Amino acid sequence: xxxxxxxxxxxxxxxxxxxxxxxxxxxxxxxxxxxxxxxxxxxxxxxxxxxxxxxxxxxxxxxxxxxxxxxxxxxxxxxxxxxxxxxxxxxxxxxxxxxxxxxxxxxxxxxxxxxxxxxxxxxxxxxxxxxxxxxxxxxxxxxxxxxxxxxxxxxxxxxxxxxxxxxxxxxxxxxxxxxxxxxxxxxxxxxxxxxxxxxxxxxxxxxxxxxxxxxxxxxxxxxxxxxxxxxxxxxxxxxxxxxxxxxxxxxxxxxxxxxxxxxxxxxxxxxxxxxxxxxxxxxxxxxxxxxxxxx
Amino acid sequence: xxxxxxxxxxxxxxxxxxxxxxxxxxxxxxxxxxxxxxxxxxxxxxxxxxxxxxxxxxxxxxxxxxxxxxxxxxxxxxxxxxxxxxxxxxxxxxxxxxxxxxxxxxxxxxxxxxxxxxxxxxxxxxxxxxxxxxxxxxxxxxxxxxxxxxxxxxxxxxxxxxxxxxxxxxxxxxxxxxxxxxxxxxxxxxxxxxxxxxxxxxxxxxxxxxxxxxxxxxxxxxxxxxxxxxxxxxxxxxxxxxxxxxxxxxxxxxxxxxxxxxxxxxxxxxxxxxxxxxxxxxxxxxxxxxxxxxxxxxxxxxxxxxxxxxxxxxxxxxxxxxxxxxxxxxxxxxxxxxxxxxxxxxxxxxxxxxxxxxxxxxxxxxxx
Ligand SMILES: [Cu+2]
Numbered sequence: 001x002x003x004x005x006x007x008x009x010x011x012x013x014x015x016x017x018x019x020x021x022x023x024x025x026x027x028x029x030x031x032x033x034x035x036x037x038x039x040x041x042x043x044x045x046x047x048x049x050x051x052x053x054x055x056x057x058x059x060x061x062x063x064x065x066x067x068x069x070x071x072x073x074x075x076x077x078x079x080x081x082x083x084x085x086x087x088x089x090x091x092x093x094x095x096x097x098x099x100x101x102x103x104x105x106x107x108x109x110x111x112x113x114x115x116x117x118x119x120x121x122x123x124x125x126x127x128x129x130x131x132x133x134x135x136x137x138x139x140x141x142x143x144x145x146x147x148x149x150x151x152x153x154x155x156x157x158x159x160x161x162x163x164x165x166x167x168x169x170x171x172x173x174x175x176x177x178x179x180x181x182x183x184x185x186x187x188x189x190x191x192x193x194x195x196x197x198x199x200x201x202x203x204x205x206x207x208x209x210x211x212x213x214x215x216x217x218x219x220x221x222x223x224x225x226x227x228x229x230x231x232x233x234x235x236x237x238x239x240x241x242x243x244x245x246x247x248x249x250x251x252x253x254x255x256x257x258x259x260x261x262x263x264x265x266x267x268x269x270x271x272x273x274x275x276x277x278x279x280x281x282x283x284x285x286x287x288x289x290x291x292x293x294x295x
Numbered sequence: 296x297x298x299x300x301x302x303x304x305x306x307x308x309x310x311x312x313x314x315x316x317x318x319x320x321x322x323x324x325x326x327x328x329x330x331x332x333x334x335x336x337x338x339x340x341x342x343x344x345x346x347x348x349x350x351x352x353x354x355x356x357x358x359x360x361x362x363x364x365x366x367x368x369x370x371x372x373x374x375x376x377x378x379x380x381x382x383x384x385x386x387x388x389x390x391x392x393x394x395x396x397x398x399x400x401x402x403x404x405x406x407x408x409x410x411x412x413x414x415x416x417x418x419x420x421x422x423x424x425x426x427x428x429x430x431x432x433x434x435x436x437x438x439x440x441x442x443x444x445x446x447x448x449x450x451x452x453x454x455x456x457x458x459x460x461x462x463x464x465x466x467x468x469x470x471x472x473x474x475x476x477x478x479x480x481x482x483x484x485x486x487x488x489x490x491x492x493x494x495x496x497x498x499x500x501x502x503x504x505x506x507x508x509x510x511x512x513x514x515x516x517x518x519x520x521x522x523x524x525x526x527x528x529x530x531x532x533x534x535x536x537x538x539x540x541x542x543x544x545x546x547x548x549x550x551x552x553x554x555x556x557x558x559x560x561x562x563x564x565x566x567x568x569x570x571x572x573x574x575x576x577x578x579x580x581x582x583x584x585x586x587x588x589x590x591x592x593x594x595x596x597x598x599x600x601x602x603x604x605x606x607x608x609x610x611x612x613x614x615x616x617x618x619x620x621x622x623x624x625x626x627x628x629x630x631x632x633x634x635x636x637x638x639x640x641x642x643x644x645x646x647x648x649x650x651x652x653x654x655x656x657x658x659x660x661x662x663x
Binding site: 049057059060164165166167168170171174177178181183184186218221229230232262264 | 336373374375403549550552617618620639641642643644645646648653655656658659
């Protein structure tokens with residue numbers, strides 16, 4: 001199991017322990033009162049034909065990702081992306097690093113931008129403590145499901161590559177990129193600007209790309225273009241979903257400095273979180289601890 | 296009321312006075328060029344270059360050009376940052392002229408009434424009169440015609456040079472270009488063997504200095520005059536906010552990338568009127584490079600990167616040997632990637648396994 005998945009799995013328990021410790025130290029700390037669990041949308045269990053994110057090679061030539069059918073159990077995900085003000089509370093609590101977000105031009109609430117994968121994981125841990133629920137980034141597969149009709153994944157074509165001439169694929173990709181280019185629009189927009197999709201998820205595919213928990217992989221394919229000959233996973237790099245898929249190093253906060261398969265790089269990096277199904281015992285323990293230490 | 300515009304224009308009167316004596320001197324030695332053939336050539340916007348002969352088929356001629364100066368707001372990056380641009384003929388850089396050694400260049404320079412500032416032109420290829428700057432200073436609503444003899448072969452910068460602090464400001468606002476003076480018998484290698492190109496591209500590099508507000512955002516101005524006071528301290532810091540090819544970040548990429556094919560020989564002329572730069576073709580070379588741009592000197596061969604001194608233009612000849620996407624950069628890679636100095640070549644043709652082959656594709660490290 002890659003380290004980051006292990007870390008996420010252990011995160012719930014650790015969070016509760018920290019929470020109790022914090023409450024013990026600060027007594028009647030009121031941060032917990034200020035944060036209510038953000039609204040979520042329940043996504044029903046489904047089966048999805050999904051092109052896995054990553055780089056797929058046949059004898060060194062890029063291939064489209066094999067499309068696999070995957071079962072996705074039901075999950076609850078934030079209706080909106082995490083907001084700048086929400087994230088600010090984590091910063092105020094000393095648990096998150098201030099985002100590299102430009103001052104929004106709108107006075108209305110906007111999503112947080114200028115956050116790395118590390119920032120998103122730190123926020124999820126803090127939110128778990130203050131809400132008594134367990135939060136985590138969605139996998140790329142879950143992101144694809146909640147994106148619904150707005151899911152785009154990789155958009156490049158794979159027509160007419162020449163195994164004897166790698167430049168044919170390079171030039172094709174370059175022209176695809178040119179065709180997918182659009183004006184840059186980095187100013188974060190108020191919640192709701194990009195509307196809700198058929199599943200009730202707001203603003204997916206706007207100018208904020210969303211971090212996932214899925215690591216970058218490079219897979220060597222067999223000549224059937226499906227069977228895997230080799231697989232290398234790099235969990236210092238994660239997948240983001242949005243108007244198109246992006247792959248970024250975990251420390252990157254500015255999407256324009258990172259890479260992208262096709263098209264203009266992401267305008268902004270942000271995230272939303274999945275709420276794990278209730279852990280009633282742990283949650284009850286947290287509340288009891290809160291009651292004991294202050295209220 | 297004494298406005299900023301008047302303050303800027305005020306400089307003109309002084310310059311015009313200074314310009315009088317050399318003008319009289321020039322008139323005294325009038326020569327008769329009526330026997331020479333004349334040709335009027337329309338200029339084209341970079342990176343393209345007007346059609347020309349590589350080897351002159353006639354004796355010296357008088358080549359007539361007209362350039363209209365246009366002050367206008369230009370977008371210089373993909374975030375919509377604007378520059379109060381000053382342009383020769385509407386483009387940054389100004390268009391490239393090509394003549395032959397011994398030809399006379401006769402330029403009519405027009406400063407329309409719609410502009411707000413006086414301008415002129417200094418040709419590094421010309422001799423005397425501040426390169427022509429002393430004879431060409433014109434106010435909005437005026438035009439002038441300058442003739443100079445192209446006595447030396449090579450690629451030479453031209454730029455606006457009104458006076459004092461106006462000089463660098465006009466140059467970093469976009470007012471520069473290049474003239475290429477070819478030897479009458481064309482380009483040659485160190486042994487005098489002819490060198491020919493099938494295509495020529497003109498890559499003009501500019502450094503821009505855009506002021507920012509307190510929040511760090513670039514400021515947009517209404518007119519050049521409005522931008523001047525804020526721009527000067529940024530210029531004095533000597534750290535450009537943008538270093539770009541063809542007037543804007545990404546201007547020579549995507550749909551506007553330069554194109555070639557395997558086996559084709561391309562001449563790339565690179566100018567920088569203000570600041571040193573170091574062009575490099577990633578995955579390619581300079582087969583023959585006139586780093587200083589002067590064709591009477593033998594070209595250097597097989598260069599990886601060549602140095603263009605601020606205030607000069609150089610030329611590199613290269614025959615593409617492999618297809619693909621080539622990045623042509625200023626190999627200060629911070630300037631290339633962060634500030635904008637990157638262009639692309641899309642080169643089609645057959646791949647040569649002998650020159651390069653991926654022997655083992657990326658994959659897991661084998662364990663024994
Ligand atoms: Cu000028």
